[in-house]
Amino acid sequence: MTTRLFGEPVQRREDPRLLAGQGRYLDDLGHDALAAAFVRSPHAHARVLDVDVTEALEIDGLVAVYTHEDLEGRPGERLPLLIPHPSLTEPRTAYALARDEVNHVGEAVVMVVARDRYVAEDACDRIRVAYEPLPPVVGVAAARAADRLVHDDVPGNVAAHLVEAVGDATAAIAAAPHVIELDLQVERSASMPMEGRGVYARWDADDRSLRVYSSTQASTSVRAALAAKLGLPLDRVEVIAPDVGGGFGVKIVHPWPEEILVPWAALRLGQEVKWAEDRREHFVASAHERGQLQHVRVGFDDDGRLLGLDVAFWHDNGAYTPYGVIVPIITATQLLGPYKPGAYRCEWWSLYTNTVIVTPYRGAGRPQGVYAMERTMDAIADELGLDRAEVRARNFIQPEEMPYDQGLLFQDGRPLVYDSGDYPTGLEKLKGLVGWDDFEATRERARAQGRRVGIGLACYVEGTGVGPYEGGWVKVETDGSVVVATGLTTQGQGHQTAFAQIVAAELGVPIERVTVTTGDTRRFRYAVGTFASRAAVMSGNAVGAAARKVRHKALRIAGEALEADPRDLEIVDGEVRVKGVPSVSIPLATVAVLSNPLRYAFDEQAKLATQFAGTTDLSRPPVAEGEEPGLEATGYYSPARSTFASGMHAVVVETDPETAEIRILRYCVVHDCGTLVNPMIVEGQVHGGVAQGVGGALYERMAYDESGQLLNASYMDFLMPYSTEVPHIETDHLETPSPLNPLGIKGAGEAGVIPGMAVFASAIEDAEGFRISRMPISPSELHDLRLRHAAGEVPPLRRHLRDHDEQEDSG
Amino acid sequence: MNGPESLHEVTLVVNGVRRSGSVPGRRTLSDFLRHDLRLTGTHVGCEHGVCGACTVLLEGEPVRSCLLLAVTVDGAEVTTVEGCCRGDGSLGAVQQAFRECHGLQCGFCTPGFVTTITAYLRDHPDPDEPEAREAVAGNLCRCTGYQNIVASVLRAAQLRRQEGA
Numbered sequence: 001m002t003t004r005l006f007g008e009p010v011q012r013r014e015d016p017r018l019l020a021g022q023g024r025y026l027d028d029l030g031h032d033a034l035a036a037a038f039v040r041s042p043h044a045h046a047r048v049l050d051v052d053v054t055e056a057l058e059i060d061g062l063v064a065v066y067t068h069e070d071l072e073g074r075p076g077e078r079l080p081l082l083i084p085h086p087s088l089t090e091p092r093t094a095y096a097l098a099r100d101e102v103n104h105v106g107e108a109v110v111m112v113v114a115r116d117r118y119v120a121e122d123a124c125d126r127i128r129v130a131y132e133p134l135p136p137v138v139g140v141a142a143a144r145a146a147d148r149l150v151h152d153d154v155p156g157n158v159a160a161h162l163v164e165a166v167g168d169a170t171a172a173i174a175a176a177p178h179v180i181e182l183d184l185q186v187e188r189s190a191s192m193p194m195e196g197r198g199v200y201a202r203w204d205a206d207d208r209s210l211r212v213y214s215s216t217q218a219s220t221s222v223r224a225a226l227a228a229k230l231g232l233p234l235d236r237v238e239v240i241a242p243d244v245g246g247g248f249g250v251k252i253v254h255p256w257p258e259e260i261l262v263p264w265a266a267l268r269l270g271q272e273v274k275w276a277e278d279r280r281e282h283f284v285a286s287a288h289e290r291g292q293l294q295h296v297r298v299g300f301d302d303d304g305r306l307l308g309l310d311v312a313f314w315h316d317n318g319a320y321t322p323y324g325v326i327v328p329i330i331t332a333t334q335l336l337g338p339y340k341p342g343a344y345r346c347e348w349w350s351l352y353t354n355t356v357i358v359t360p361y362r363g364a365g366r367p368q369g370v371y372a373m374e375r376t377m378d379a380i381a382d383e384l385g386l387d388r389a390e391v392r393a394r395n396f397i398q399p400e401e402m403p404y405d406q407g408l409l410f411q412d413g414r415p416l417v418y419d420s421g422d423y424p425t426g427l428e429k430l431k432g433l434v435g436w437d438d439f440e441a442t443r444e445r446a447r448a449q450g451r452r453v454g455i456g457l458a459c460y461v462e463g464t465g466v467g468p469y470e471g472g473w474v475k476v477e478t479d480g481s482v483v484v485a486t487g488l489t490t491q492g493q494g495h496q497t498a499f500a501q502i503v504a505a506e507l508g509v510p511i512e513r514v515t516v517t518t519g520d521t522r523r524f525r526y527a528v529g530t531f532a533s534r535a536a537v538m539s540g541n542a543v544g545a546a547a548r549k550v551r552h553k554a555l556r557i558a559g560e561a562l563e564a565d566p567r568d569l570e571i572v573d574g575e576v577r578v579k580g581v582p583s584v585s586i587p588l589a590t591v592a593v594l595s596n597p598l599r600y601a602f603d604e605q606a607k608l609a610t611q612f613a614g615t616t617d618l619s620r621p622p623v624a625e626g627e628e629p630g631l632e633a634t635g636y637y638s639p640a641r642s643t644f645a646s647g648m649h650a651v652v653v654e655t656d657p658e659t660a661e662i663r664i665l666r667y668c669v670v671h672d673c674g675t676l677v678n679p680m681i682v683e684g685q686v687h688g689g690v691a692q693g694v695g696g697a698l699y700e701r702m703a704y705d706e707s708g709q710l711l712n713a714s715y716m717d718f719l720m721p722y723s724t725e726v727p728h729i730e731t732d733h734l735e736t737p738s739p740l741n742p743l744g745i746k747g748a749g750e751a752g753v754i755p756g757m758a759v760f761a762s763a764i765e766d767a768e769g770f771r772i773s774r775m776p777i778s779p780s781e782l783h784d785l786r787l788r789h790a791a792g793e794v795p796p797l798r799r800h801l802r803d804h805d806e807q808e809d810s811g
Numbered sequence: 812m813n814g815p816e817s818l819h820e821v822t823l824v825v826n827g828v829r830r831s832g833s834v835p836g837r838r839t840l841s842d843f844l845r846h847d848l849r850l851t852g853t854h855v856g857c858e859h860g861v862c863g864a865c866t867v868l869l870e871g872e873p874v875r876s877c878l879l880l881a882v883t884v885d886g887a888e889v890t891t892v893e894g895c896c897r898g899d900g901s902l903g904a905v906q907q908a909f910r911e912c913h914g915l916q917c918g919f920c921t922p923g924f925v926t927t928i929t930a931y932l933r934d935h936p937d938p939d940e941p942e943a944r945e946a947v948a949g950n951l952c953r954c955t956g957y958q959n960i961v962a963s964v965l966r967a968a969q970l971r972r973q974e975g976a
Contacts, residue, residue: 011910018918019906021852021892025919028851060815116846118837194856194864194919194953245854245919246953279857492917492954680913684955688916691956715861715951723957724948752956 006505009680023243026198026215033272037120039110041102044136044354044708055126061115068097083324087162096257103319106284136354136708143351150352160350166407167343172308176299184294185774188702191361195245196277201266217252218529225255241519247491249360283713289361291316304391307342318357327365335369338423339395374458374758396423412466418644434650434668456762458755459648464747465537472543475632480589486539487527489519494681506547508571533747545635595631597622643738645746647671660783664727672734674746689752697760769800826894843881852892863950866923892922904970914963916954
């Protein structure tokens with residue numbers, strides 16, 4: 001029997017079910033439900049003049065057609081702004097169905113409900129919507145130029161504008177011996193979970209209750225939104241996230257238009273209604289991220305130490321801002337990474353465009369921030385002729401400087417204070433792993449063979465485990481099984497295993513007896529959601545707290561039964577026993593029976609419990625004051641502030657001199673997420689993140705044309721990495737526990753993707769000898785850069801010139 | 812065209828069991844399996860044959876069930892992920908390898924990998940690492956970065972050899 005559970009690579013509890021084809025994803029439910037489909041705007045920007053449904057009405061199997069006019073009351077109002085911020089002075093949200101204007105291709109205009117999805121789509125094809133096209137705003141540069149407006153009443157297309165500063169960066173840069181300026185660009189990408197969004201609603205007219213299944217990262221908040229939008233008492237609405245086929249951020253947004261419309265239709269029709277998003281809908285009607293233009297101005301000394309850093313960036317937030325401006329806020333703050341910037345100033349603008357909305361995708365603004373900072377580090381090293389790793393090391397916050405206050409406010413509105421971390425050790429590990437100091441010999445060997453190779457590195461710090469809280473509930477049943485519930489949701493992170501490990505370890509029971517439920521509001525009502533690499537930190541500590549309470553109660557009850565001091569008791573393999581006298585024991589199952597004075601002998605444990613029934617003090621009530629029946633408890637975890645994980649990646653690439661193809665030769669990761677609950681799961685999270693980093697650096701982009709059509713809205717054209725595009729990933733871990741929570745955990749979910757663009761830019765630049773400033777980069781773009789470099793339009797790296805001079809000197 | 816669609820009787824042998832349904836001509840094989848036969852282990856990720864999540868074995872060979880119409884395979888033998896389990900319902904070699912190697916996270920793409928690898932190992936029982944990687948190169952996974960899927964292919968081959976399969 002496994003006694004050590006916490007920190008072990010325990011095999012996942014959820015796997016047998018998922019592997020046998022017994023998962024229950026959204027579209028696996030509700031086979032008999034009516035199907036919804038949507039008529040979506042083919043225009044990026046247009047006025048809706050008329051909707052003609054005449055031709056659709058004769059279709060056999062059609063049940064209903066709804067336009068905005070049908071949405072009376074709150075469902076017809078604009079969608080809520082989830083996260084307001086003082087900088088967001090011009091928030092705009094969409095209607096669930098467009099009212100008189102559409103602002104991106106894919107915006108829902110008409111909802112059709114029919115016998116099945118085929119029929120619903122037939123009807124959609126026959127609905128004629130008359131539009132008056134308006135000039136679209138596509139791309140950050142066009143939004144910034146503001147020759148056209150997305151929303152007539154938002155001047156300059158500026159949704160939000162913020163200046164954050166620590167010290168006087170302008171003065172520090174003016175006084176610095178060296179100054180560099182960089183213009184950088186990052187294109188749009190997206191989460192792209194293998195399962196799209198989906199909603200399935202069941203209205204029980206007899207019970208006056210609504211049950212909704214949604215492929216969401218935040219079932220608790222969907223519930224609250226639905227109750228408010230549909231005018232139902234909160235206690236008559238339940239929302240369940242079933243098995244969810246990946247999220248990576250996009251499913252944190254809520255309520256989606258479809259999340260309101262499908263339950264609304266189910267209520268109105270008195271029948272079950274389901275909508276499962278198709279892939280094209282996911283491309284044009286969910287959310288994207290990443291798109292930014294950046295300008296960096298940095299002043300530094302002769303040793304490469306930062307004196308002042310002044311960053312301006314323009315963030316593409318798409319057509320609406322339902323999720324607020326979390327992404328640019330994170331870019332601005334997490335840009336600093338493991339470094340002391342000297343004085344820092346960051347000014348950003350979040351801009352409307354006539355494209356799909358922008359909300360967090362794994363990394364959530366960090367990949368862009370890290371890209372800006374790491375491009376800057378490389379540029380400083382090149383300017384001074386220093387080793388790129390050395391320049392980074394010179395700017396690191398040192399372990400003894402922890403906790404380190406960056407002087408800014410983080411995404412949770414709390415001070416940006418790093419709790420712990422050891423960046424110098426991380427860098428040494430990474431250099432050792434990739435063979436950093438020996439790379440010049442590798443380069444020379446390759447060069448002798450006519451091959452071109454380069455090495456890059458990138459460092460990041462990731463604020464994880466943001467509040468405000470999560471809760472957990474733990475109960476020992478009378479058969480000795482342990483049931484656990486937490487409100488946040490799961491999209492593949494192995495929570496049914498990791499949380500079971502924590503509870504099993506706290507309670508001293510075999511993990512096989514522990515069952516965990518997540519994201520079901522029937523089981524736990526208070527939750528925030530799964531985002532910001534927070535699940536293990538927040539719910540891990542919450543279920544840990546609940547389990548400790550249960551343990552405390554179990555020892556007290558067992559102490560009474562065994563006539564022993566609870567402090568002398570321990571729980572081993574589900575038995576409460578006297579330390580050193582294992583024969584004096586009582587099963588936890590029996591303790592669960594004893595915890596409830598109502599003991600009908602329905603099972604063997606209840607019969608067994610009577611033998612421990614001692615003399616009852618008849619002057620006391622059966623349930624003492626302050627006590628509750630049952631061996632169960634609820635616990636919460638609410639941190640004062642976020643905990644900061646960190647890591648650094650290195651990559652070796654080969655660029656083909658003829659074809660400009662970019663091949664990955666080595667990919668190395670050093671990762672520190674504090675105490676590991678399950679190293680196997682954490683490693684898997686890192687692998688998946690790296691793969692998305694590879695995609696974001698070399699393949700994935702949203703190709704919008706000038707009229708706002710998304711040209712690559714299919715898996716055929718949007719290039720996600722297959723197994724042949726992701727290299728073997730070499731990893732090493734560092735465990736710097738967080739002092740902020742009892743388990744010492746830091747978040748791990750997003751880390752792998754964060755330095756992706758930065759590390760590839762660094763390595764490709766190193767191979768090619770000229771600066772890379774725009775990501776992702778394709779072979780044809782690299783080829784184009786080579787031509788421009790040859791024509792003198794793209795200047796060489798200084799170290800390239802120096803190498804050249806040396807070669808010519810020696811030759 | 813507005814009236815009821817004409818229906819066609821389709822009979823398949825799915826995971827060794829004869830299953831029939833009456834479906835319109837345009838019903839995809841994936842929808843037939845999932846919604847008519849209620850074998851929801853087969854998943855649909857892209858609806859255009861790119862992601863491989865819907866892969867099933869048709870007469871033993873991997874096919875994209877989202878690209879086939881149920882009526883066109885009437886009478887055929889089909890194996891889905893549910894049929895990759897052993898007779899007693901326990902995990903088959905490929906599934907067991909995925910569990911041991913942490914070859915899945917969200918599990919949505921997994922059924923397509925399991926069926927693909929099952930057919931591959933039948934024909935190539937002893938792949939090396941590059942061959943294992945190539946064997947799964949037609950299926951998309953957004954969670955794992957493929958590291959542990961490639962390891963799962965190799966481990967499954969080992970398990971099959973141990974079983975003398």
